[in-house]
Amino acid sequence: MTGSGTTSYRRLGVAERRAQLIATALRLFAHRVPEDVSLDDVAAAAKVSRPLVYRYFPGGKQQLYEAALRSAADELELCFAEPETGPLTGRLAAVLDRYLAFVDEHDAGFAALLQGGSVAETSRTGAIVDEVRRAAVAQILKHLSVAEPGVRLRTMVRTWITAVEAASLIWLDEGKQPPLGELRDWLVDHFVALLLTTGAGDPQVAAVARAALAREPADGPVGDLARRVLPLLEDAGHLL
Incomplete structure (x- = not known):
């Protein structure tokens, strides 16, 4: 040698x-x-x-690309693994911190992967991406403590995962603005808003929302969101 x-x-x-x-x-x-x-x-x-x-x-x-993608997918799936303790918004924030850090680190590859159109895109690469999405949905439902989610709840969670992907791509297109912390907090607010609006029309989601809100501290993200939203609702009192 x-x-x-x-x-x-x-x-x-x-x-x-x-x-x-x-x-x-x-x-x-x-x-x-x-x-x-x-x-x-x-x-x-x-x-x-x-x-x-x-x-x-x-x-x-x-x-080689598919093997690298499989490795990236495994890492992305781990982003959604979080201990089921503490307020829901804290868990979501921890998940998003890891996910958005991955997006930041793999910017061009992440954009090419989710936007499609690459010559390297195949049914196998598409299946790997879908697997990550399904794993993310399963993890979020697990945090909501729902063994048999109805179609409204599943749709809500899938919608949020899609919104996280879209927001990540827009964040890259906007030159990585706003700062990651602001993007994370907005996405947590978005989840809470989806949960509440969906719960307004679905008993199962309403029960999930009540259970989740009961564990949130007054000085936490949901309390802060409520204090920011209430003035807007007061100005729309004629609707009530």
Whole structure:
């Protein structure tokens, strides 16, 4: 073993080398759309040869992209895993902090993935994205402590997940403004608003909303939202 590259190659096992190539590709795909990343780019960034990349990914860039996407999806799914303790809004804020940090770190890749139209997009990549969405919905419903959610509640949660994705894309398009903390707080407010408006027309959601609000402190996000909304409602007293 005379060269440092050879030494590095021989020290890495199959699983380690594959993981290294996936991590390298994910870093490149994070800030560049798939079309702009070549196998040569991945090989250079990983300090290996192009044939070595093909040895681990004989399907070429598409196979490597899907493996990187799978890795990113696993990380995104973990964003929604949060202990079921404390006020709901605190849990949502923690989830959003992780999710939005991922968006910030993988900006171009996230945008290309969700906006579609990439030549790397296939039914398999679409299925991976849908899996993340389903996992996110399941986690949120778990935090709401509902074993058998009705269609209104499921639709509400799915709508919010879609809104989070859309807001993330708009945030990137707006030059990452407003600051992440403000975006997170607005999305938490959005969830509360959806919960209340949906609960106004659905008994199951109403029960969920009452249970969630009962655990919120007066000086927390929901109390703050109520104090900001009440003046608007007072000005619309003629509606009552």
